[in-house]
Amino acid sequence: MKKEDILYKWLMGKALTQTQLQELESKPAYEEYKKMLDYAGYFKAPALSNSTSASLIERAKKQKRRKRILTWVSSAAAVLIIALGAFWFTQQNLVLIDTANAQQKSLELPDGSLAKLNAGSQIQYHSNKWKKERQLQLKGEAYFEVKKGQKFSVQTPIGRVEVLGTAFNVKQRQNFFDVTCFEGLVRVIKEQDTLALSGGQSVSFYKEEYTTSQIIDAAPSWLTGQSKFKRVPLILVIQEIERQYDVKVLRKNIDLEKNSYFTGSFTHSNLDMALRSVCIPFGLTYHIDGKSVNLSEQKN
Secondary structure, three states: OOHHHHHHHHHOOOOOOHHHHHHHHOOOOHHHHHHHHHHHHHHOOOOOOOOOOOOHHHHHHHHHHHHHHHHHHHHHHHHHHHHHHHHHHHHHOEEEEEOOOOOOEEEEOOOOOEEEEOOOOEEEEEHHHOOOOEEEEEEEEEEEEOOOOOOEEEEOOOOEEEEOOOEEEEEEEOOEEEEEEEEOEEEEEEOOEEEEEEOOEEEEEEOOEEEEEEOOOOOOHHHHOEEEEEEEEHHHHHHHHHHHHOOEEEOOOOOOOOOOEEEEEEEOOOHHHHHHHHHHHHOEEEEEEOOEEEEEEOOO
16 A cells, blocks of 8 residues: 555544554654644544533534534544645655755765766755656756666756766756766757757757757766866856855956857866966956955956
8 A cells, every 4th residue: 555545544543454554653754744633633523511501402503513614624624634744745755965165966866876966056856756757856067877777857947858878967057058968868858949969969058049069078077176168158157166166256347248158167176277267368357355256357
């Protein structure tokens, strides 16, 4: 019997077998279910005292009406508790992993697939659904090495990536979406566009346009302490510096969102060198002040 069916029988006061009761009591959320059931007890009808008054018939009519109302309230409470229990059960099985700025994490997924999160990223999935569908949500950037098997899906706020077993990188930052396939075959889905990428191919979506390119790397550069870009909007590159070094870049009176694209790389180990690599090609100067970086345009 499904866990939800056992929970339903228990909440409705129906008898459970010893095995079913032990299974329910072994769940981490059992104590929460008990609290909700105890709370429902407040909706039960109070005991009615006997009366010897002349209005016994009228009292009986009122009691009958009250019983109908309390029966409805008790039924509504039971439905509410079952809904709360189902919600609690779902939340208990939600796995969420995230990274702060200047932090990376590696994790093993339930099927043995590997995921590595870049700085300022988040992955979440339901562990109880993983056997049926290998599906997770991603915000930010992550590299995956997927075990062969049924479809593996990565959903981002912009688009989706589907594979059977391969190595690939997904990056979603604001309205920028980039997928790189290092091995195997992946399918990229964004609104009406669907593209198939094989090992050594990459696609980038920005606003309403997308571009494809060939790569020679065997893995994403950020895994080895370097961020590489090929015609990426400058504003996104500056934001990646903020993310990798946990700094705030102040750019007063500088429009980084104009049509400026950066091709190149910066290191994750030296902030001064990283800023120099990105700023000099655009005629920008900078001043590092603790956790702040002040950008300005070079004076002629």
